[in-house]
Amino acid sequence: MTDETAPLRPEARSPRGFIDRRARDLVAERQILTAVSAVYERYGFEALDTGAFEYADALGKFLPDADRPNEGVFALQDDDEQWMALRYDLTAPLARFAAQNWETLPKPFRRYAFGPVWRNEKPGPGRFREFTQCDADTVGSARPEADAEIIAMAAEGLAAAGLPAGSAVIRINNRKLLNGLLATAGVSDERQKLGVLRAVDKLDRLGPDGVRLLLGEGRKDESGAFTKGAGLNAAVAEAVLAFTAAGGGDRAGVLARLADIIGGSAEGDAGLAELAAIDGALKSLGVAEDQAVFDPAVVRGLEYYTGAVFEAELLLETTDEKGQPVRFGSIGGGGRYDDLVARFTGQPVPATGFSFGVSRLAAALRAAGRDLAAETRGPVVVIVFSQDDMAHYFAAAAELRAVGLAAEVYLGSSGMKAQMKYADRRRAPAAVILGGDEIAAGTVTIKDLDLGRELAAGISDNSQWREQRPGQINCPRSELVATVAKIVRGV
Amino acid sequence: MTDETAPLRPEARSPRGFIDRRARDLVAERQILTAVSAVYERYGFEALDTGAFEYADALGKFLPDADRPNEGVFALQDDDEQWMALRYDLTAPLARFAAQNWETLPKPFRRYAFGPVWRNEKPGPGRFREFTQCDADTVGSARPEADAEIIAMAAEGLAAAGLPAGSAVIRINNRKLLNGLLATAGVSDERQKLGVLRAVDKLDRLGPDGVRLLLGEGRKDESGAFTKGAGLNAAVAEAVLAFTAAGGGDRAGVLARLADIIGGSAEGDAGLAELAAIDGALKSLGVAEDQAVFDPAVVRGLEYYTGAVFEAELLLETTDEKGQPVRFGSIGGGGRYDDLVARFTGQPVPATGFSFGVSRLAAALRAAGRDLAAETRGPVVVIVFSQDDMAHYFAAAAELRAVGLAAEVYLGSSGMKAQMKYADRRRAPAAVILGGDEIAAGTVTIKDLDLGRELAAGISDNSQWREQRPGQINCPRSELVATVAKIVRGV
Numbered sequence: 008m009t010d011e012t013a014p015l016r017p018e019a020r021s022p023r024g025f026i027d028r029r030a031r032d033l034v035a036e037r038q039i040l041t042a043v044s045a046v047y048e049r050y051g052f053e054a055l056d057t058g059a060f061e062y063a064d065a066l067g068k069f070l071p072d073a074d075r076p077n078e079g080v081f082a083l084q085d086d087d088e089q090w091m092a093l094r095y096d097l098t099a100p101l102a103r104f105a106a107q108n109w110e111t112l113p114k115p116f117r118r119y120a121f122g123p124v125w126r127n128e129k130p131g132p133g134r135f136r137e138f139t140q141c142d143a144d145t146v147g148s149a150r151p152e153a154d155a156e157i158i159a160m161a162a163e164g165l166a167a168a169g170l171p172a173g174s175a176v177i178r179i180n181n182r183k184l185l186n187g188l189l190a191t192a193g194v195s196d197e198r199q200k201l202g203v204l205r206a207v208d209k210l211d212r213l214g215p216d217g218v219r220l221l222l223g224e225g226r227k228d229e230s231g232a233f234t235k236g237a238g239l240n241a242a243v244a245e246a247v248l249a250f251t252a253a254g255g256g257d258r259a260g261v262l263a264r265l266a267d268i269i270g271g272s273a274e275g276d277a278g279l280a281e282l283a284a285i286d287g288a289l290k291s292l293g294v295a296e297d298q299a300v301f302d303p304a305v306v307r308g309l310e311y312y313t314g315a316v317f318e319a320e321l322l323l324e325t326t327d328e329k330g331q332p333v334r335f336g337s338i339g340g341g342g343r344y345d346d347l348v349a350r351f352t353g354q355p356v357p358a359t360g361f362s363f364g365v366s367r368l369a370a371a372l373r374a375a376g377r378d379l380a381a382e383t384r385g386p387v388v389v390i391v392f393s394q395d396d397m398a399h400y401f402a403a404a405a406e407l408r409a410v411g412l413a414a415e416v417y418l419g420s421s422g423m424k425a426q427m428k429y430a431d432r433r434r435a436p437a438a439v440i441l442g443g444d445e446i447a448a449g450t451v452t453i454k455d456l457d458l459g460r461e462l463a464a465g466i467s468d469n470s471q472w473r474e475q476r477p478g479q480i481n482c483p484r485s486e487l488v489a490t491v492a493k494i495v496r497g498v
Numbered sequence: 499m500t501d502e503t504a505p506l507r508p509e510a511r512s513p514r515g516f517i518d519r520r521a522r523d524l525v526a527e528r529q530i531l532t533a534v535s536a537v538y539e540r541y542g543f544e545a546l547d548t549g550a551f552e553y554a555d556a557l558g559k560f561l562p563d564a565d566r567p568n569e570g571v572f573a574l575q576d577d578d579e580q581w582m583a584l585r586y587d588l589t590a591p592l593a594r595f596a597a598q599n600w601e602t603l604p605k606p607f608r609r610y611a612f613g614p615v616w617r618n619e620k621p622g623p624g625r626f627r628e629f630t631q632c633d634a635d636t637v638g639s640a641r642p643e644a645d646a647e648i649i650a651m652a653a654e655g656l657a658a659a660g661l662p663a664g665s666a667v668i669r670i671n672n673r674k675l676l677n678g679l680l681a682t683a684g685v686s687d688e689r690q691k692l693g694v695l696r697a698v699d700k701l702d703r704l705g706p707d708g709v710r711l712l713l714g715e716g717r718k719d720e721s722g723a724f725t726k727g728a729g730l731n732a733a734v735a736e737a738v739l740a741f742t743a744a745g746g747g748d749r750a751g752v753l754a755r756l757a758d759i760i761g762g763s764a765e766g767d768a769g770l771a772e773l774a775a776i777d778g779a780l781k782s783l784g785v786a787e788d789q790a791v792f793d794p795a796v797v798r799g800l801e802y803y804t805g806a807v808f809e810a811e812l813l814l815e816t817t818d819e820k821g822q823p824v825r826f827g828s829i830g831g832g833g834r835y836d837d838l839v840a841r842f843t844g845q846p847v848p849a850t851g852f853s854f855g856v857s858r859l860a861a862a863l864r865a866a867g868r869d870l871a872a873e874t875r876g877p878v879v880v881i882v883f884s885q886d887d888m889a890h891y892f893a894a895a896a897e898l899r900a901v902g903l904a905a906e907v908y909l910g911s912s913g914m915k916a917q918m919k920y921a922d923r924r925r926a927p928a929a930v931i932l933g934g935d936e937i938a939a940g941t942v943t944i945k946d947l948d949l950g951r952e953l954a955a956g957i958s959d960n961s962q963w964r965e966q967r968p969g970q971i972n973c974p975r976s977e978l979v980a981t982v983a984k985i986v987r988g989v
Contacts, residue, residue: 017555019597019842022582025549027595033545049899051877051906051924054524058516058628059550059584059614064508083574086618091513093550104518106510113923115910123550127577137549148909152888156909291892351510386542397643401782408540415542418639418647419606432604433542 024130035369042167047119047143055118057100063090065103081127093125097142105146106351115147144360151281154315154359155288161361162298169377178302179317187275192243202237208306254302258286261301316342325374338371339363385433386413436495451487453480455494515621526860533658538610538634546609548591554581556594572618584616588633596637597842606638635851642772645806645850646779652852653789660868669793670808678766683734693728699797745793749777752792807833816865829862830854876924877904927986942978944971946985
């Protein structure tokens with residue numbers, strides 16, 4: 008930078024799909040994580056934090072859109088030539104950890120975790136390449152009660168985070184049911200079964216008629232593009248559609264209808280028995296019928312689920328940017344994945360868990376009118392007039408902090424007017440004025456900034472404003488803390 | 499996995515230099531972050547979270563060991579060919595954020611942040627490639643009071659985290675002092691000045707005699723390897739050594755000694771004036787002489803510091819793995835970096851901040867006998883005897899959780915003995931036994947596991963043990979919660 012030409016300066020911008028989050032968002036997300044962690048710990052789940060990187064082979068390829076190697080993840084080669092990648096979820100690292108430490112872990116091993124995950128995808132509006140997930144999993148229990156407990160914890164966690172009662176529901180299904188139905192119908196090809204899952208997963212968007220086409224020969228969309236179907240014959244496709252429509256009402260009623268549709272195949276019966284056990288445990292755990300329902304239309308995109316699957320859905324209708332009503336939809340999900348640990352060890356280790364996106368839940372809370380961060384306030388600002396009086400300003404701020412009030416001395420170089428504007432922008436509840444007059448008189452002037460704004464709105468005459476000085480209090484210096492505390496805390 | 503040969507299984511292991519952290523460590527680190535965040539917010543600092551990645555040009559190259567491109571960081575090329583890298587600290591992303599949003603930020607902008615940072619270095623014992631930092635910075639204030647406030651916050655943060663009074667000290671220096679001394683001596687070459695800094699930085703390890711060699715022609719170490727020196731003549735080298743030895747005693751005394759050594763050069767005088775202002779503000783902020791001292795031997799490795807530098811040091815002597823006494827040393831540091839934002843904007847923006855490694859502070863707390871996680875307990879474990887009685891077990895666990903006690907129903911498939919062992923390994927305070935007899939009689943048996951261990955240690959006779967059943971209480975089922983609460987909480 009010593010030569011005469013202008014130095015080449017980097018542009019100040021974040022990489023695409025990565026965002027900076029300010030206090031408002033962070034306060035909400037930290038409150039969620041604190042509340043949910045407390046619930047998970049009360050259920051006996053212990054915290055675990057794995058590193059950001061895993062070896063690529065340990066991560067596996069379970070992302071729905073990841074058909075090509077390294078697609079969907081951020082991968083790089085270590086200096087010993089091994090490929091490592093940033094985790095895309097918290098389940099794959101847990102499977103690796105459990106496999107690595109299986110001999111020495113207390114079993115079943117129950118852990119919760121939260122932290123960033125990374126997806127190397129095309130970013131878009133509201134679609135980021137880094138986001139925070141929060142998971143709870145039980146590894147080493149094949150009991151359906153372990154699924155039920157995860158569901159109960161999820162429901163309690165959502166409530167603890169602030170979702171009003173009745174605003175969310177957890178929908179539960181079991182992959183063994185559809186597998187059983189297809190086995191009875193003679194469909195055993197894994198690729199064809201995957202096609203059926205993918206077709207059913209589009210029920211929300213396409214409705215039964217669209218899904219019927221995808222279960223059969225295929226479907227041409229509005230643009231004319233053709234999606235090849237799963238190739239079921241018409242009778243089997245109708246059976247699948249009837250199966251997906253068997254939800255509604257209480258859990259026992261759905262079970263009875265499903266028994267009629269599925270009954271007979273070994274895998275279907277196993278799925279029904281698991282759901283019955285889950286129902287029983289949910290009752291013991293006090294999970295109401297409207298908090299957790301059986302819904303055969305639930306699929307979950309990830310391929311690694313082997314039994315029960317669950318999805319938490321926000322029921323409130325919200326509006327999009329254009330004011331149109333939209334369903335908010337899924338705020339989390341999970342299920343049983345009995346083969347993930349076996350990828351490493353060769354030994355089957357049953358496991359089940361639930362995961363939610365923290366920003367997504369924060370958005371759901373805002374949609375439900377529970378904006379945790381709306382009331383975030385800045386510090387009390389002590390105005391600076393003279394370098395000579397710095398000790399007075401610092402002493403005032405320190406006294407306020409000593410009783411737990413956030414306070415700061417303005418440390419920029421601007422005058423009074425800019426300092427008041429700064430206090431406003433920080434959403435300061437009050438400004439403390441210790442001018443030469445106040446210091447000489449042993450007093451302090453305190454501006455109640457909320458009250459000031461309120462009163463000022465009702466005063467049209469500028470000279471009247473100057474006279475009344477709305478929201479401004481002059482008191483003995485010794486009453487500083489009590490006066491500010493009354494403004495900030497209302498007592 | 500359908501063919502006959504054994505499938506190729508990935509090995510379950512973490513990449514080198516990345517570790518899994520269990521509840522014990524996480525509890526301690528979260529308590530630190532919660533306590534320190536509360537202090538920073540009380541000083542008016544707001545939370546900020548930037549993404550893990552920055553464009554490589556935005557990060558810059560400020561790591562002490564990073565002489566080659568992309569050395570020291572984890573970098574990869576995005577699909578638009580731009581290089582991005584994981585952040586190696588929280589300061590570079592703050593500089594980028596401040597430059598990007600300078601027009602709209604309240605100024606001075608004060609933020610705190612914590613989160614993982616990544617260094618692509620050779621891992622070693624206790625040396626990881628991912629660790630958590632916690633930073634507080636003021637951007638946009640050139641006032642020495644801003645440095646003083648950062649120092650006061652650091653001291654208060656360390657105390658809030660649990661460090662006992664008197665166990666740590668913050669050492670403060672100002673780079674302008676040494677620059678002034680060297681200017682007076684006619685040393686103006688930047689590379690030579692950097693060599694002097696690096697030599698002084700080794701005082702701890704080599705002592706004055708070793709540093710004298712490095713300030714001069716160079717030094718041959720025990721292995722015979724030669725390190726080229728800064729090339730100062732003997733008189734200037736002695737002046738530098740006398741400067742670094744001018745610490746000790748109260749801040750005013752050090753300032754007076756430094757004035758004698760440095761006085762005269764414009765830059766040295768500016769440094770002295772800044773330290774004097776810092777001293778005044780520290781007094782107003784109530785920072786005692788033994789909490790923050792002036793020490794001209796403090797250097798800080800990073801090149802971007804432009805003025806005040808500070809280092810927090812744990813004073814306790816601890817022992818290494820071999821039981822040898824060792825100085826614990828630095829637990830954090832910081833300083834003023836007035837040019838980092840200007841890298842982007844070309845406009846000078848003064849800034850100052852402090853950073854500490856969270857695991858490092860947790861280790862310091864353990865060394866100081868404040869092991870935050872030592873008392874971490876597992877949940878109360880409800881023993882499972884029969885599938886038929888699951889509803890009883892779940893109801894008991896739910897009742898305990900309803901009063902805030904952590905409790906779980908054992909969901910593995912092992913018998914009573916293994917379940918008791920599981921409870922032990924989870925560090926459960928109590929086990930709840932609802933066998934068929936208890937359920938029929940409307941009672942419950944509760945094992946106080948701590949008391950049981952204690953009593954069992956004093957009983958040598960096995961039959962006596964069976965008779966007394968140490969730590970075991972049978973009570974009416976209705977008294978379950980009260981009895982367990984008394985064991986867990988002592989009331």
